[in-house]
Amino acid sequence: MKRLFEGNAPRVFVFDFDNTIANTAASPDSAMKGVEEASREAIGAVFGAYGTEALLKIGGAGNRSPRELIEELLQAGAAEDARSLMCGSALGYLGKHRSALMQCVPEGKGQSLALTVPATLDTMTEIFVRAKLLILLPQVGESWPRRIPGAAFFQEEAGWRGRTCGILSAGHERFITRFYETHHRKPLPMVTDDDIRGSLCKDWMKPDERLLRYALRKFGCFCVPMDDVLYLGDDLVRDGLMAKAAGTRFGWYNPAGRAPATPLWDGAFEFRRYDELSGAIFGTAWAVRV
Numbered sequence: 004m005k006r007l008f009e010g011n012a013p014r015v016f017v018f019d020f021d022n023t024i025a026n027t028a029a030s031p032d033s034a035m036k037g038v039e040e041a042s043r044e045a046i047g048a049v050f051g052a053y054g055t056e057a058l059l060k061i062g063g064a065g066n067r068s069p070r071e072l073i074e075e076l077l078q079a080g081a082a083e084d085a086r087s088l089m090c091g092s093a094l095g096y097l098g099k100h101r102s103a104l105m106q107c108v109p110e111g112k113g114q115s116l117a118l119t120v121p122a123t124l125d126t127m128t129e130i131f132v133r134a135k136l137l138i139l140l141p142q143v144g145e146s147w148p149r150r151i152p153g154a155a156f157f158q159e160e161a162g163w164r165g166r167t168c169g170i171l172s173a174g175h176e177r178f179i180t181r182f183y184e185t186h187h188r189k190p191l192p193m194v195t196d197d198d199i200r201g202s203l204c205k206d207w208m209k210p211d212e213r214l215l216r217y218a219l220r221k222f223g224c225f226c227v228p229m230d231d232v233l234y235l236g237d238d239l240v241r242d243g244l245m246a247k248a249a250g251t252r253f254g255w256y257n258p259a260g261r262a263p264a265t266p267l268w269d270g271a272f273e274f275r276r277y278d279e280l281s282g283a284i285f286g287t288a289w290a291v292r293v
């Protein structure tokens with residue numbers, strides 16, 4: 004890679020988490036469930052047969068945010084009383100699993116689980132998110148999700164060089180924290196979907212640039228010019244277009260060398276390995292073990 008930023012490394016690095024820091028797209032071994040499978044199982048458990056059917060209709064959870072997913076499930080079914088079917092099933096599930104669900108999200112974050120009839124989109128989304136976490140959290144360990152080679156070391160290097168690092172993710176705090184703890188690292192400051200769901204900005208989702216500005220404020224970066232911020236992510240649309248709209252630079256993590264469906268723009272670049280990125284930004288040489 005050629006040298007980036009002419010020796011003036013950005014002051015702030017914001018990372019996406021899924022498939023930028025941790026390889027959550029890969030299926031875990033044997034009896035464990037990947038994110039897509041956990042979503043499917045959680046939909047079935049929370050919303051019953053109606054939920055499973057509607058999920059098939061929309062072609063699986065894909066890369067949708069939880070809120071988008073539940074909203075589409077509500078619209079996907081033929082049943083006129085879709086909402087009441089899903090709501091009844093979800094409230095039954097909540098009644099049975101309330102105390103376990105309370106443990107999945109830090110206190111004061113996420114949406115309240117206060118029981119309302121009919122359940123709102125927010126409550127249904129919250130129950131689904133926590134049901135999915137109930138499946139995924141116990142699986143986080145050495146073997147899944149694997150670390151993206153060099154990502155942790157790159158973060159440490161940026162820290163040694165006085166740079167601020169943080170995570171902006173549609174994922175979840177307990178999951179990300181457990182991932183870092185498993186690998187004996189201190190978690191970076193983070194803004195996750197748990198911070199967004201229960202807040203006034205619950206409709207914001209990548210590529211909404213307000214999310215990135217909100218995260219920078221949370222990281223204490225009030226007076227940093229946007230072009231002194233580098234956002235790193237694997238999704239050219241959700242991550243890339245958010246960075247572009249916010250006016251930050253964007254590093255597209257593209258290990259497989261995929262051809263971009265969205266062409267890169269001025270201020271965006273591709274990288275395939277973190278050691279190469281380190282060389283291009285800081286001029287240092289270290290090699291990841293791939």
Ligand SMILES: [Mg+2]
Binds near residue numbers: 020021022
């Ligand atoms: Mg990602």
